[in-house]
Amino acid sequence: MRVSLFSSLFLMPLCSLFLSFCIYAVSGQCLGNQQSLLLQLKNTLVFNTALSTKLVHWDQNVNCSLWEGVTCDQRGVIGLDLSNESISGQLDNSNSPLPNLSNLFVVDLRSNQLQGPLPILKPNVNFVDLSWNNFSSNIPINIGNWLPNTIFFSLASNRFHGSIPESICNAAPLEVLDLSNNSFSGAIPRCLTSMNLGVLDLKRNSLTGTIPDTFSEQCALQTLDVNGNLLDGKLPESLANCTKLEVLDIGNIKVEDAFPCYLKNLSMLHVLVLRSNNFYGPIGCPRLNSTCPMLQILDLASK
Numbered sequence: 001m002r003v004s005l006f007s008s009l010f011l012m013p014l015c016s017l018f019l020s021f022c023i024y025a026v027s028g029q030c031l032g033n034q035q036s037l038l039l040q041l042k043n044t045l046v047f048n049t050a051l052s053t054k055l056v057h058w059d060q061n062v063n064c065s066l067w068e069g070v071t072c073d074q075r076g077v078i079g080l081d082l083s084n085e086s087i088s089g090q091l092d093n094s095n096s097p098l099p100n101l102s103n104l105f106v107v108d109l110r111s112n113q114l115q116g117p118l119p120i121l122k123p124n125v126n127f128v129d130l131s132w133n134n135f136s137s138n139i140p141i142n143i144g145n146w147l148p149n150t151i152f153f154s155l156a157s158n159r160f161h162g163s164i165p166e167s168i169c170n171a172a173p174l175e176v177l178d179l180s181n182n183s184f185s186g187a188i189p190r191c192l193t194s195m196n197l198g199v200l201d202l203k204r205n206s207l208t209g210t211i212p213d214t215f216s217e218q219c220a221l222q223t224l225d226v227n228g229n230l231l232d233g234k235l236p237e238s239l240a241n242c243t244k245l246e247v248l249d250i251g252n253i254k255v256e257d258a259f260p261c262y263l264k265n266l267s268m269l270h271v272l273v274l275r276s277n278n279f280y281g282p283i284g285c286p287r288l289n290s291t292c293p294m295l296q297i298l299d300l301a302s303k
């Protein structure tokens with residue numbers, strides 16, 4: 001039984017979200033029919049056996065609760081961590097490409113060479129990491145319906161393109177949405193900045209239009225990164241509602257604005273990047289002796 005799925009520092013906060021999950025994961029079982037579903041999966045995947053450290057050891061003579069990359073609890077298999085397994089090729093979307101496991105909450109396929117469209121996901125999934133692959137397609141227009149229980153969703157560093165469907169805002173429980181380093185274009189859906197997200201990472205895409213002025217009074221964002229897009233216009237004043245912001249990176253877009261003094265209310269801000277925009281006027285704010293007491297990095301450089 002492995003809990004190392006959550007070992008990386010970045011995932012520690014998630015582990016506390018899933019605290020009961022992490023504790024359950026200590027004692028679990030992998031049932032007979034699940035073992036054969038997992039073996040079927042192994043047979044359909046193309047992976048480099050010389051580089052694989054998990055799949056390559058999946059052995060039908062060993063109880064699947066002991067397989068690397070498989071997490072179980074008393075309900076059976078609840079997590080699949082096939083990250084960094086040098087899996088290539090396309091997942092077969094004609095059937096569900098992932099095994100039909102009724103309690104599969106965690107799907108981690110990070111750092112492989114998977115290509116083609118987004119694999120079909122089951123609605124119970126809480127954690128989906130497909131980052132650092134070679135997926136290239138539009139996101140299905142009804143993506144929000146795929147993710148009714150999803151807290152973490154990362155498609156970072158792939159070749160996804162097209163616009164970000166508005167339906168993603170139906171994924172109400174989302175706390176982390178990372179679409180960075182793809183080729184998304186079009187506008188940022190207005191509903192996206194009024195969701196209850198903690199992390200919204202859209203950096204390195206080709207998004208156009210303005211940053212929507214729809215940050216709500218309940219704004220829970222700790223990180224907002226839109227660096228490296230084709231956004232223009234002014235910074236939205238409703239951003240002042242996001243008093244929990246720690247990292248605000250709006251560098252390398254085409255914002256044209258005076259220095260955003262209203263950000264002075266963001267007392268948690270550690271990192272503020274405004275580089276390579278068209279900010280003008282004096283830096284700093286009248287009637288304020290110190291802006292952002294926590295600020296550690298302020299990047300105002302221009303190209």
Ligand SMILES: *[C@@H]1O[C@H](CO)[C@@H](O)[C@H](O)[C@H]1NC(C)=O
Pocket residue numbers: 029030031032033035063064065
């Ligand atoms: C694995 O072991 C558990 C009990 O520890 C058992 O319930 C389960 O059926 C076993 N799985 C297989 C595939 O034999």
Ligand SMILES: *[C@@H]1O[C@H](CO)[C@@H](O)[C@H](O)[C@H]1NC(C)=O
Pocket residue numbers: 051052084086
């Ligand atoms: C990923 O796998 C490669 C071997 O294919 C290994 O060298 C590297 O350390 C692994 N990275 C992680 C983060 O596990």
Ligand SMILES: *[C@@H]1O[C@H](CO)[C@@H](O)[C@H](O)[C@H]1NC(C)=O
Pocket residue numbers: 096100102
């Ligand atoms: C998935 O499993 C459930 C119950 O275990 C079953 O009702 C359903 O038909 C299965 N779906 C597919 C596509 O096999």
Ligand SMILES: *[C@@H]1O[C@H](CO)[C@@H](O)[C@H](O)[C@H]1NC(C)=O
Pocket residue numbers: 113115116134136
């Ligand atoms: C990525 O996918 C494309 C096909 O969409 C393929 O031509 C290319 O070789 C893949 N790159 C890698 C690194 O696997």
Ligand SMILES: *[C@@H]1O[C@H](CO)[C@@H](O)[C@H](O)[C@H]1NC(C)=O
Pocket residue numbers: 133157158159181
């Ligand atoms: C962006 O993603 C590509 C793969 O699509 C990767 O090769 C590149 O290193 C990534 N760049 C950054 C800065 O993350």
Ligand SMILES: *[C@@H]1O[C@H](CO)[C@@H](O)[C@H](O)[C@H]1NC(C)=O
Pocket residue numbers: 215216217218237238239240241
């Ligand atoms: C904060 O959000 C509310 C809507 O919930 C909005 O009316 C208000 O203008 C926002 N605050 C700022 C400073 O924009």
Ligand SMILES: *[C@@H]1O[C@H](CO)[C@@H](O)[C@H](O)[C@H]1NC(C)=O
Pocket residue numbers: 240241262265
């Ligand atoms: C900034 O915070 C003060 C109280 O801390 C509040 O009165 C004011 O309306 C806030 N300004 C904005 C732009 O949210």
Ligand SMILES: *[C@@H]1O[C@H](CO)[C@@H](O)[C@H](O)[C@H]1NC(C)=O
Pocket residue numbers: 287288289
């Ligand atoms: C700013 O500092 C000056 C002197 O250091 C002090 O008199 C003034 O009250 C301060 N203003 C605010 C708004 O804190």
